[in-house]
Amino acid sequence: MxxxxxxxxxxxxxxxxxxxxxxxxxxxxxxxxxxxxxxxHAAPKPVDVSDKRVVNGHGDINQLAPFKYPWAWQYFLNANKNHWTPLDVNMTKDVRDYHHVLTSEEKHVYEHVLAYLTTSDILAMRNIGLAVMEKMTAPELQIYQARQVFEEAMHTWTYQHCIETIGLDQKEIYNRYRVVPEIYQKIKLANDRLDTVLRPDIDLNQPDELDTFVHSYLFFAGVFEGCWFYNGFSPIFALQRRGLMNGTAEQLQYIMRDEILHSGFGIRVVREIVKEENLTLDEARLRRMWDECEAAEEIYAGFLLADPIVGYNKEDHMEQFRFIANRRARQLKITEPFPGAENRLTWLDEQSNLRKEKNFFETRVIEYQTGAALNWD
Incomplete structure (x- = not known):
């Protein structure tokens, strides 16, 4: 036809x-x-940059320039330098590793990391696409966030591709977040914060509503994506350091680059709102957030790493969470929640600086000419 x-x-x-x-x-x-x-009708007056605001602005949301937030446009340009799909990565060795090399403890870690991530990225997509993006009143912010929504969908495809390629039971893996309490409690904590700002009647002109929105976005940018995702890939990277599950780990490296940009952008937006709206973040509220998130992560790590794997254990995972949390707090210009936390995984930052220097027969070579030179954190 x-x-x-x-x-x-x-x-x-x-x-x-x-x-x-x-x-x-x-x-x-x-x-x-x-x-x-x-x-x-009379033609509207030209856009004045001073009318633009992150939220509650009076500029024309349909007119991109003149920019008030050129850094947001740069985030969009940088994000496009990391473009990829899960089909670009060779998973042949992962299939052999999973079925013939991994120990039962390593399979437990691999499966439950994917079980957590599959749900988390959909939740992140919903947060940006439904709760955050529509509240932005400058188009340069929305355009990057549109790319972010696409990337979260891409990440979800990646986990599904790994699960399908390895030959895992998709129904069983996808339902684990509902039946494994240690995973569910992290998802519920995030869902509860999302629900506070997903109401159709929320009005950011009201101080209490704006305060709730800012603290919710701070959680998603600083903790959910900035700590839980960043730290959540580490068990798979620990396998990769021993030559195992290289295809999955390579895809997580690309995802990690995306998530670092997502976190950095969200943190910058929160700081801009605080400045423009003359807000004061609630120190007690932030302290409760860090304590709740640390407790949730510790419960999850205790389940995931009840039996440690070679080169990775619960103690290292938790100390790294605290170390990264301090880094995000410094970016947010708020008090570090865990003073003195140590960088236990000194190799972790190397994972975000992936270079495509691989044997052609090991993986499909795709040269991201400018992406490797970016400062991803």
Whole structure:
């Protein structure tokens, strides 16, 4: 069947695909009796940069420039330098490693990391796409966040691709977040914070509502993506350091680059809102957030690493969480929650500086010419 790209579903509706549906419209517009006329409304005034704000702005959301937040546009440009798909990575060795090399403890870690991530990235997508993006009143912010929504969907595809390629039971893996309490409690904590700002009647002109939104976004940028994701890939990277599950780990390296940008962008947005709206973050509220998130992570780590794997254990995982939490707090310009925390995984930052220097027969080589030079954190 020949496609009519003006109306690709016309054939299914019994329409004549040899005539463009635009022809009738054009004929109508060319008619002297139906010729359109200009609206009598006065043209709006040009956009003034000073009218732009992160939230509660009065600029034209449909007009990109002039920029008030050029750094947001730069985030968008940087994000496009890390473009990839899970099909670009060779997973052949992962299949052999999982079925013939990994110990039962390592399989436990691998499966439950994926079980947690599959749900987390959908939650992150919903947060940006439904709770955050529509509240931004400067288009340069929304454009990067549109890319972020796409990337979260890409990450979800990646986990599904790994699960399917390895030959795991998808129904069983995807349901683990619902039946494993140690995973569910982290997801619930995030869902509860999302629900506070997902209400259709939320009004950011109201100080209490704005305060709730800022603290929610701070959690997602600083903890959910900035700590839980960043630290959440570490068990798989520990396997990679021993030459195991290299394909999965390579994909997580690309995801890690995305998430570092997501976290950095969200943190910058929070700081801008605090400055523009003259807000004061609640220190007690922040302390409760860090304590709740640390407790949730410790319960999760205790389940995930009840039996440590070679080169990785619960204690290292938790100390690294605290170390990264301090880093995010410094970016947010708030008090470090865990003074003195040590960088236990000194090799972790190296994972975000991936270079495509690989044997062609080991993986499909894709040269990200500028991406490798970016400062991802």
């Amino acid at each position: 020949k496609h009519n790209w003006d109306d690709p579903i016309a054939a299914f509706n019994g329409m004549n695909t040899n005539q463009s549906p635009l022809q009738d419209t054009e004929a109508s517009l060319n008619s002297t009796t139906n010729r359109p006329t200009l609206s009598q």
